[in-house]
Amino acid sequence: MNCYIHIPFCDSICFYCDFCRVVSSKKNQYLDALELEIKTHGVHDIDTLYFGGGTPSSLSIDQLTRLCSFFKPYLNNSYEWTIECNPDSLDLEKIKLFKEMGVNRISLGVQTFDNTLLKQIGRRHSAQDVFRCIKELRQEGIENISIDLIYGLPNQTINQLNSDLSMFLQLDLPHISIYSLQIEENSVFGKKNVQPIDEELEEQMYDLICQRLSEYNHYEISSFCKEGKHSMHNLCYWSDNDFIGFGCGASGKENNVRYDHVFNINEYINNPLAKTWIEESREEQMFDAIMMSLRTSFGLDIDKFNKKYQTDFYSRYENVIKKYISFFDCTKKRIVCTQKGRDILNTILIDFME
Structure with missing residues (x-):
């Protein structure tokens, strides 16, 4: 069984983001609704478990303990459990909790190591926060760390991207997902009519990425890993397997039929069992x-x-x-x-x- 759990909460909204996310105080009500959905559906023999968002690490220790407890008893022997985290909301106490609960993979939303660019895209962390998180994760025995980077940011130069790639290689991490910036209509950038970078520069940046990461396994268009460190959860999507989606804004596929949950958090809290099945x-x-x-x-x-x-x-x-x-x-x-x-x-x- 492969499970995706959507946590839509963020401490702030990044300027490029158009995912299902909200700055809200309804976290406990959301967990109540999520628990009802999980218990009604049922989970067992979990192969991959992925907490995405939003920002799952924006939940409090008590809330994370409660959420993790929904799934911990049902993990298979060779499971992969990934939690997306932002460097500004991940601290040592949460890392210790994740280790205790059995989380064995962390995906860090880095986006860039350039502090000036981080401010320009609405991120609240600094490069130093990233280094601290990686150090603390490794100290607690969580070595399977992936980072997300974005290229083609407004005013980003190819030299700045090259510096980001150098820093990733210096950190010697097992996995990276790297995406070109997409200007979404409902994002802050979209509303401000920020224009995407020149296509030729974008191609040059992608070529640079492939060149600099040539010693990694380029196993998916946007994903690179060391040997055996693929994202097993994402592979279930790419391999046409079923997966269960829990939570506001989540999608799933069961018996090869896809479905979506509502994007509105209040609608989800009021009726967490509602799904829209997609006829294909x-x-x-x-x-x-x-x-x-x-x-x-x-x-x-x-x-x-x-x-x-x-x-x-x-x-x-x-x-x-x-x-x-x-x-x-x-x-x-x-x-x-x-x-x-x-x-x-x-x-x-x-x-x-x-």
Whole structure:
């Protein structure tokens, strides 16, 4: 069983963010509603558990203890339990709690190590906060640490990005997720009409990232890891597996049918069991599976796909595969995009869609 739990609370709103998040005092009522949903649905044999947000680390010690207690009894022997944290709200007391509860992976929202850029994007932490968190996590025995970085920030230079990458490599962390800035309509940047960086500069930045992180396993378009340190939870998304979504704004997929929860926290608190099921045709489900898997270095599992969708992948998509054959590594069991293939993946996917 793979579970995602959405914690929508933030101490402040970052200027680029358009996720389901809120600065609210209704944290205890939210946990009441979340507990009802979890108990009603039921959890067992948890393989991966992911607390996302929002900012899960913005909860108090008592609230985190309560939340973690919902799941601790149901962890499998080889589970992965990730909690997203911001450096300004993660302290030694919370780290000790996570260790006691069995959390074994932390995802730190760093975004950049440049203190000037951090202020410009509305972050409340400094680079020193990041260094402190990593030191304390390691002291408590939590070594599986991932960080998020964003590139293409307003006024960011390629030299600043290069410095961020150097700092990541110096920290010798096992995992990084690195994303280009997307200007979302309902974010602060969107409302202020901030413009994205030049496409050519963005491409140069991505090329630099791939070059500097060449000793890491580039196992998904935005994800790099040391050997064996993949995000197992995210792999369940990319591998077309089911997952349960709990909480306001969360999505899930059960028996290959997707669903969403409401984004409004008050609506969720009033009715945490409500879901909107998303009707998809078989063709749409197959496209989703192809789209997600081709993002990764593992590619699409042909046998699994054929069995699940009662089709023959290579026959059904013969024309697309022939057209882009130089961008694929194909075997009887798997089809994987080469690096050049992943660079033009959106173009390839349009043909799969058609």
